[in-house]
Amino acid sequence: xxxxxxxxxxxxxxxxxxxxxxxxxxxxxxxxxxxxxxxxxxxxxxxxxxxxxxxxxxxxxxxxxxxxxxxxxxxxxxxxxxxxxxxxxxxxxxxxxxxxxxxxxxxxxxxxxxxxxxxxxxxxxxxxxxxxxxxxxxxxxxxxxxxxxxxxxxxxxxxxxxxxxxxxxxxxxxxxxxxxxxxxxxxxxxxxxx
Numbered sequence: 537x538x539x540x541x542x543x544x545x546x547x548x549x550x551x552x553x554x555x556x557x558x559x560x561x562x563x564x565x566x567x568x569x570x571x572x573x574x575x576x577x578x579x580x581x582x583x584x585x586x587x588x589x590x591x592x593x594x595x596x597x598x599x600x601x602x603x604x605x606x607x608x609x610x611x612x613x614x615x616x617x618x619x620x621x622x623x624x625x626x627x628x629x630x631x632x633x634x635x636x637x638x639x640x641x642x643x644x645x646x647x648x649x650x651x652x653x654x655x656x657x658x659x660x661x662x663x664x665x666x667x668x669x670x671x672x673x674x675x676x677x678x679x680x681x682x683x684x685x686x687x688x689x690x691x692x693x694x695x696x697x698x699x700x701x702x703x704x705x706x707x708x709x710x711x712x713x714x715x716x717x718x719x720x721x722x723x724x725x726x727x728x729x730x
Contacts, residue, residue: 539570559585569616575601582612590653592616593626595644606648614651615644620658641678655685663689663713668700675705685710691720694728
């Protein structure tokens with residue numbers, strides 16, 4: 537789950553309350569990101585039951601906090617790397633971080649993070665296909681586990697990722713709009729990625 541409002545305003549308590557209710561109501565692990573820019577926000581969501589939290593801006597602006605969170609929570613903390621043309625964007629995609637996605641991935645790996653969610657923001661929500669090449673490059677260069685995100689439009693996109701990603705560290709993919717629009721079912725997506 538992503539709190540898009542929170543990406544622009546960390547004090548977005550209405551959506552955080554909704555997330556807490558969802559965590560309590562469902563029996564599947566909930567991964568949550570969007571606007572988590574402090575250690576206390578991360579700690580609070582983990583204490584409330586989030587299986588994993590995803591931070592982005594915090595990884596760029598506060599690497600010492602990221603390192604502390606990685607030590608404290610291990611695989612329950614991941615970093616979202618949002619990029620356009622291979623360059624990191626932060627604070628709701630409104631600011632340039634002035635470093636490449638590969639540079640940031642290597643930094644967070646050195647901080648002890650085990651997983652990133654890599655999103656090509658030029659493709660996110662556009663149903664134009666994943667940026668498989670860049671996603672795999674980030675995984676190979678950093679040595680991290682990577683969740684691909686941004687642009688899945690068909691089962692062919694998942695199959696293409698599956699073929700290219702096997703040796704790189706990309707082990708999962710986020711699908712949103714394609715599911716909402718009924719382009720394929722979750723069952724079909726699982727079968728395509730098997």
